Amino acid sequence: GAVVSQHPSRVICKSGTSVKIECRSLDFQATTMFWYRQFPKQSLMLMATSNEGSKATYEQGVEKDKFLINHASLTLSTLTVTSAHPEDSSFYICSAKTAVGSNYGYTFGSGTRLTVV
Amino acid sequence: QKEVEQDPGPLSVPEGAIVSLNCTYSNSAFQYFMWYRQYSRKGPELLMYTYSSGNKEDGRFTAQVDKSSKYISLFIRDSQPSDSATYLCAMRGGSNYKLTFGKGTLLTVNP
Numbered sequence: 001g002a003v004v005s006q007h008p009s010r011v012i013c014k015s016g017t018s019v020k021i022e023c024r025s026l027d028f029q030a031t032t033m034f035w036y037r038q039f040p041k042q043s044l045m046l047m048a049t050s051n052e053g054s055k056a057t058y059e060q061g062v063e064k065d066k067f068l069i070n071h072a073s074l075t076l077s078t079l080t081v082t083s084a085h086p087e088d089s090s091f092y093i094c095s096a097k098t099a100v101g102s103n104y105g106y107t108f109g110s111g112t113r114l115t116v117v
Numbered sequence: 118q119k120e121v122e123q124d125p126g127p128l129s130v131p132e133g134a135i136v137s138l139n140c141t142y143s144n145s146a147f148q149y150f151m152w153y154r155q156y157s158r159k160g161p162e163l164l165m166y167t168y169s170s171g172n173k174e175d176g177r178f179t180a181q182v183d184k185s186s187k188y189i190s191l192f193i194r195d196s197q198p199s200d201s202a203t204y205l206c207a208m209r210g211g212s213n214y215k216l217t218f219g220k221g222t223l224l225t226v227n228p
Contacts (some may be wrong), residue, residue: 004160006160032214034215034216041125041220041223042220043123043205043218043219043220043221044161044205044216044218046215046216049214049215091158093160093161095160095216097214105151105163105166106151106163106207106216107163108153108160108161108162109160110159110160111158111159111160113158
């Protein structure tokens with residue numbers, strides 16, 4: 001089955017620094033990837049949609065200069081949290097659109113827990 | 118009104134019980150319905166995927182969609198302690214690939 005590998009699983013960084021999160025599709029080509037943020041006991045909130053080779057589309061209220069998304073290849077998408085602050089601490093998850101029979105499903109990475117101190 | 122409503126629980130059942138999880142939604146454009154299971158601090162994994170109305174069965178899991186009532190359900194038969202997790206419903210429209218998630222229901226199956 002389709003596998004999305006997400007790294008790192010946990011990261012602690014100092015306030016003001018930047019953190020990069022990687023998502024790789026291991027056995028398929030991911031033309032579209034989604035980036036989510038999840039707060040404790042809350043649902044997944046879509047941050048942005050990235051298509052390979054083009055600029056990401058950000059959801060309303062998400063700062064595109066703060067959350068930089070790059071989808072330069074069919075197997076790799078990255079999310080960089082720039083100038084991180086404690087309020088950016090959260091669980092970040094990527095997802096790739098994958099084929100499910102004649103339709104599409106979504107395979108998720110294992111998530112990255114970011115703690116900004 | 119939120120697009121997708123899901124009771125967050127928590128729900129605690131004894132091993133072997135039948136579990137019923139539900140979501141309601143307001144957007145009539147939703148056509149594809151999914152249930153995901155998420156263990157603590159992990160990414161969601163797809164359990165069931167249903168298009169339009171009807172039932173779908175996979176092992177101990179049955180997904181039901183009633184589009185006329187805008188109501189979807191997931192049934193788990195013979196529940197096991199390993200089923201303890203958060204269950205998220207998700208749905209999308211026909212041409213829109215963005216998923217809208219429920220809040221998730223935390224399920225604990227006690228041995």
